[in-house]
Amino acid sequence: MGLLTFKKGVHPPDMKLLSKDKKIERLTPPKILYFPVAQHIGAPAKTIVKKGDPVKVGQLIAEAVGFVSANIFSSVSGTVKGIEDRLNFLGTKTSMIVIENDEKYEKTEFTLLTDLQSANIVNKVKEGGIVGLGGATFPTHVKLSPPKDKPIDTVIINGAECEPYLTSDYRLMLEQPQKVVEGLKILMKALGATKGYIGIESNKPDVLKKMHELCEKESEIETVALKTKYPQGGEKQLIYAILKRKVPAGGLPMAVGVVVQNSGTAAAIYDLLKEGKPLYERIITITGNGVNEPKNFLVPLGTPINYLIEKAGGLKENAAKIIMGGPMMGFAITDLTIPAQKGTSGIVVFTDKEVYGEDYDVCIRCNKCIDVCPMDLAPYQYALLGENERYLEAKDWNVLDCIECGSCVYICPSKRPMVQFIKLEKAAITAEMKKEKKK
Amino acid sequence: MNKLKISTSPHIYSKFNVSKIMWVVIGVLLLPTLWGIYVFGVPALITILVSVIGSVFTEWLFTKMFKMKVRLYDGSAVLTGLLLALTLPPSTPILVTFSGAFFAIGFGKMIFGGLGYNPFNPALIGRAFLLASWPVYITTWSAPIRKGLNMVGIPQHLIDTLSGIPQNVVDTVTLATPLNALGQSIDFVSNGTITPDQLNSIQHVLYSKSALSNLFFGYTGGSIGEVSALLLLIGGLLLIWKKIITWHIPVIYILTVGILGWMFGGKGIFQGNILFQMLAGGLFLGAFFMATDYVTSPMFTKGKIIFAIGAGILVIVIRRWGGYPEGVCYSIIIMNAFVPMIDRFTKPKPFGYVKGVTK
Ligand code: SF4
Numbered sequence: 146m147g148l149l150t151f152k153k154g155v156h157p158p159d160m161k162l163l164s165k166d167k168k169i170e171r172l173t174p175p176k177i178l179y180f181p182v183a184q185h186i187g188a189p190a191k192t193i194v195k196k197g198d199p200v201k202v203g204q205l206i207a208e209a210v211g212f213v214s215a216n217i218f219s220s221v222s223g224t225v226k227g228i229e230d231r232l233n234f235l236g237t238k239t240s241m242i243v244i245e246n247d248e249k250y251e252k253t254e255f256t257l258l259t260d261l262q263s264a265n266i267v268n269k270v271k272e273g274g275i276v277g278l279g280g281a282t283f284p285t286h287v288k289l290s291p292p293k294d295k296p297i298d299t300v301i302i303n304g305a306e307c308e309p310y311l312t313s314d315y316r317l318m319l320e321q322p323q324k325v326v327e328g329l330k331i332l333m334k335a336l337g338a339t340k341g342y343i344g345i346e347s348n349k350p351d352v353l354k355k356m357h358e359l360c361e362k363e364s365e366i367e368t369v370a371l372k373t374k375y376p377q378g379g380e381k382q383l384i385y386a387i388l389k390r391k392v393p394a395g396g397l398p399m400a401v402g403v404v405v406q407n408s409g410t411a412a413a414i415y416d417l418l419k420e421g422k423p424l425y426e427r428i429i430t431i432t433g434n435g436v437n438e439p440k441n442f443l444v445p446l447g448t449p450i451n452y453l454i455e456k457a458g459g460l461k462e463n464a465a466k467i468i469m470g471g472p473m474m475g476f477a478i479t480d481l482t483i484p485a486q487k488g489t490s491g492i493v494v495f496t497d498k499e500v501y502g503e504d505y506d507v508c509i510r511c512n513k514c515i516d517v518c519p520m521d522l523a524p525y526q527y528a529l530l531g532e533n534e535r536y537l538e539a540k541d542w543n544v545l546d547c548i549e550c551g552s553c554v555y556i557c558p559s560k561r562p563m564v565q566f567i568k569l570e571k572a573a574i575t576a577e578m579k580k581e582k583k584k
Numbered sequence: 585m586n587k588l589k590i591s592t593s594p595h596i597y598s599k600f601n602v603s604k605i606m607w608v609v610i611g612v613l614l615l616p617t618l619w620g621i622y623v624f625g626v627p628a629l630i631t632i633l634v635s636v637i638g639s640v641f642t643e644w645l646f647t648k649m650f651k652m653k654v655r656l657y658d659g660s661a662v663l664t665g666l667l668l669a670l671t672l673p674p675s676t677p678i679l680v681t682f683s684g685a686f687f688a689i690g691f692g693k694m695i696f697g698g699l700g701y702n703p704f705n706p707a708l709i710g711r712a713f714l715l716a717s718w719p720v721y722i723t724t725w726s727a728p729i730r731k732g733l734n735m736v737g738i739p740q741h742l743i744d745t746l747s748g749i750p751q752n753v754v755d756t757v758t759l760a761t762p763l764n765a766l767g768q769s770i771d772f773v774s775n776g777t778i779t780p781d782q783l784n785s786i787q788h789v790l791y792s793k794s795a796l797s798n799l800f801f802g803y804t805g806g807s808i809g810e811v812s813a814l815l816l817l818i819g820g821l822l823l824i825w826k827k828i829i830t831w832h833i834p835v836i837y838i839l840t841v842g843i844l845g846w847m848f849g850g851k852g853i854f855q856g857n858i859l860f861q862m863l864a865g866g867l868f869l870g871a872f873f874m875a876t877d878y879v880t881s882p883m884f885t886k887g888k889i890i891f892a893i894g895a896g897i898l899v900i901v902i903r904r905w906g907g908y909p910e911g912v913c914y915s916i917i918i919m920n921a922f923v924p925m926i927d928r929f930t931k932p933k934p935f936g937y938v939k940g941v942t943k
């Protein structure tokens with residue numbers, strides 16, 4: 146079978162060489178850790194500890210509020226120092242639980258499931274605070290609870306890791322592939338799906354080979370090689386690449402009987418159900434030409450970014466921009482005390498030479514952005530409308546279908562900031578729709 | 585450590601930029617440009633230099649006067665100047681060429697706000713201006729100085745077969761550009777100077793293999809840059825290969841002209857010659873380098889197809905029934921005017937679009 150893929154997209158240099166061969170190292174937790182109560186899509190969790198409380202590793206410290214929300218656990222043992230409003234990676238403030246590490250690492254007991262029934266699995270996943278680890282941080286138990294009229298026949302594990310630079314999924318799949326396969330099996334069971342796929346980009350031949358070998362005995366699971374192209378790991382793109390099913394515009398993957406989970410999420414589900422470990426640590430790539438020793442760390446969540454960077458040899462003299470997440474969709478941060486959280490797949494540090502310093506230019510209507518948009522949109526319009534603050538009109542140009550992949554900006558010869566305007570436009574449109582609903 | 589920079593994603597960019605595109609197009613145009621200089625000699629070189637310098641000067645002047653963004657180095661003014669020169673006869677007087685360049689940049693582009701905002705192709709605006717102001721200069725063609733060929737690119741022994749045809753008709757045929765020759769001979773039939781049979785023999789030599797191959801390789805009279813269809817084709821294919829343009833506009837435009845030219849390009853229906861209609865005049869130059877101009881052509885593939893078909897129809901309408909033997913320039917300018925409308929009506933459907941479902 147040839148390489149599977151979607152239409153359009155871009156080919157940014159993958160830059161994975163920097164950290165690709167660095168084994169996952171378990172990071173010794175720092176002295177002070179910060180746990181934002183909002184680090185998933187949905188309602189922020191409710192803090193259930195208070196200043197002075199002792200906590201253990203894996204102890205629930207903030208509780209999900211409502212269905213679309215997620216539990217939050219401490220990754221160290223120690224004492225709650227306080228609850229503070231602190232800057233997060235979005236540049237806004239979030240309530241964070243501050244915990245001082247006593248370096249004893251006492252663990253809480255987490256009951257293991259003996260009976261792997263669908264409903265039990267979903268409940269356990271909810272209890273374990275699992276969210277999508279690819280960066281979207283959508284609570285996993287919600288995805289595992291499709292409405293009755295939307296049966297799921299296929300689960301796809303996203304092992305594309307199409308963001309340049311990042312290698313956390315790569316290392317995971319290379320070092321612990323069985324976790325991903327087992328996690329997939331659990332997911333299939335939870336959903337009653339009969340077919341599972343693990344999609345991996347062709348730039349990871351070693352992982353592909355390993356997974357193939359592992360899946361050989363599993364008749365229901367297939368490893369598929371995907372073309373190395375961005376955004377191959379976008380849910381809709383991945384489903385189209387593997388199954389040639391088109392998720393309806395404005396719809397969710399479940400509309401075509403599919404659930405997609407990131408490979409890291411599958412492994413987290415394995416850790417939870419087979420080893421009794423709720424989500425309090427994850428693999429994070431610290432990389433980029435602006436950091437001295439690129440690394441792949443198993444990071445206790447709550448660890449501040451500056452600690453991570455320090456453990457990766459520190460910043461180089463010419464470091465100029467720090468990205469939380471991948472370079473295509475991540476967020477630039479300036480405050481390095483921001484903590485690593487569930488959705489943090491990587492930290493990428495750029496040097497001054499790699500940072501685009503000039504202002505953006507006029508649209509020369511080259512239609513390159515249209516040629517690469519995986520959602521078949523007209524990106525140039527979003528910047529044109531945005532420049533004139535005609536945000537609401539972007540709705541007629543289907544801005545709500547945009548997945549903010551950044552391909553359009555990447556290719557634009559004038560470096561026009563489509564995504565920046567798209568975010569503004571989406572916010573304006575959603576606010577407007579809310580207003581109309583109220584009427 | 586530097587102060588950390590902040591911006592919205594994405595944080596990496598392709599190496600693709602405006603000046604790179606412009607300089608690649610200019611580079612590709614060097615083929616037909618050098619050929620034009622080779623066949624027409626020094627006058628061609630002078631026309632090209634004046635047009636390019638005039639364009640860059642005008643861009644500079646407007647940038648200074650209206651405090652606009654300086655983009656002299658991105659090559660867009662050079663490209664406009666070069667394209668304009670390629671549509672002009674080599675013998676165009678220096679001042680005329682300069683005015684054309686001034687008008688192209690000043691009133692074709694800068695007045696609208698500069699690159700990206702101009703509705704019409706600036707080079708064609710320059711040419712149209714000259715055609716309206718000094719039609720004589722712009723339609724006074726010179727024969728290629730190399731190869732000892734006549735204007736129309738028909739070898740003498742074929743001309744000699746045109747016996748019994750009045751001398752003024754033969755002169756018209758041999759001293760005009762190929763399209764002009766055809767147009768005028770059709771007129772001669774209409775006013776009774778020659779018989780339809782004689783028209784046939786004229787067409788026979790115009791459409792002869794050697795005449796067409798001279799058209800294709802570039803041994804006819806005409807504008808500096810439109811003589812060699814072959815080199816323009818190579819240049820155009822390079823642009824498609826380099827993904828600077830897509831095939832839609834040039835291919836559909838040229839084919840539309842070919843097919844409609846065959847249907848309506850002669851006296852009576854289906855009397856035209858496909859190859860002749862496609863190769864003569866500035867069609868290849870217009871199709872690959874003018875109609876594909878980013879700023880003034882449609883954004884979406886469907887729109888490009890509509891644009892190309894429309895322009896193709898206009899070329900034949902102008903060639904056959906309009907006042908000019910050549911229709912490429914006006915056909916593109918007219919279609920430029922429709923671009924905003926075409927874009928609006930060809931807005932693409934998003935991925936996974938389901939009819940009737942709104943969010
Ligand atoms: S418009 Fe949205 S979906 Fe399309 S390329 Fe740009 S960011 Fe990606």
Ligand code: SF4
Binds near residue numbers: 515553560
């Ligand atoms: S890629 Fe940039 S310059 Fe080209 S059409 Fe899109 S927004 Fe305009």
